[in-house]
Amino acid sequence: DAKTTQPPSMDCAEGRAANLPCNHSTISGNEYVYWYRQIHSQGPQYIIHGLKNNETNEMASLIITEDRKSSTLILPHATLRDTAVYYCIVRLDGGTSYGKLTFGQGTILTVHP
Amino acid sequence: DSGVTQTPKHLITATGQRVTLRCSPRSGDLSVYWYQQSLDQGLQFLIQYYNGEERAKGNILERFSAQQFPDLHSELNLSSLELGDSALYFCASSVDGGLGNEQFFGPGTRLTVL
Numbered sequence: 195d196a197k198t199t200q201p202p203s204m205d206c207a208e209g210r211a212a213n214l215p216c217n218h219s220t221i222s223g224n225e226y227v228y229w230y231r232q233i234h235s236q237g238p239q240y241i242i243h244g245l246k247n248n249e250t251n252e253m254a255s256l257i258i259t260e261d262r263k264s265s266t267l268i269l270p271h272a273t274l275r276d277t278a279v280y281y282c283i284v285r286l287d288g289g290t291s292y293g294k295l296t297f298g299q300g301t302i303l304t305v306h307p
Numbered sequence: 308d309s310g311v312t313q314t315p316k317h318l319i320t321a322t323g324q325r326v327t328l329r330c331s332p333r334s335g336d337l338s339v340y341w342y343q344q345s346l347d348q349g350l351q352f353l354i355q356y357y358n359g360e361e362r363a364k365g366n367i368l369e370r371f372s373a374q375q376f377p378d379l380h381s382e383l384n385l386s387s388l389e390l391g392d393s394a395l396y397f398c399a400s401s402v403d404g405g406l407g408n409e410q411f412f413g414p415g416t417r418l419t420v421l
Contacts, residue, residue, distance in 0.1 A: 293403075
């Protein structure tokens with residue numbers, strides 16, 4: 195799986211959009227970008243994933259650059275409950291990796307009142 | 308609530324002992340994954356089972372073993388425990404291991420080895 199690079203920490207004001215970047219310059223054509231988050235010591239929570247098109251769901255939007263070497267997770271209106279560690283993961287479908295998720299260090303997002 | 312249950316929530320034991328962690332996947336999910344989260348190693352994939360068969364293996368120690376039963380629940384067995392095995396152990400489940408099938412994580416079991 196391609197390696198990802200994320201800033202170790204970010205701050206955001208409550209009610210504002212939180213934009214979390216991720217670099218994955220070695221991503222290959224059949225690797226997807228996934229985002230998970232972990233609030234305190236709870237189990238990680240799936241947020242969104244995509245291949246090359248931008249994706250949106252009820253939680254967030256995912257913007258993937260045209261060359262697919264980087265992406266941005268957008269939380270449109272951050273709340274205090276969005277304070278968490280956010281993980282950007284690139285993974286293959288199938289093969290020997292199957293469903294394995296490789297977590298990096300992630301970005302600690304702190305949302306301030 | 309993800310629908311994945313793990314027992315026990317907390318476990319305190321001594322070095323050299325053996326423990327069993329249990330996981331019940333979401334209804335309908337055939338794939339179960341085990342992850343370990345320690346302070347120095349972060350979240351690491353241990354092993355995956357699909358419909359009772361081992362599907363993928365990560366950096367799982369030989370002292371650790373797992374299995375998935377016909378009712379699809381899974382157990383992670385940790386033996387000859389060392390201080391360094393103290394960690395949060397998460398179980399996750401998905402419909403299968405394929406793409407687009409997001410993994411749902413349980414609340415974890417916190418293991419403390421004294």
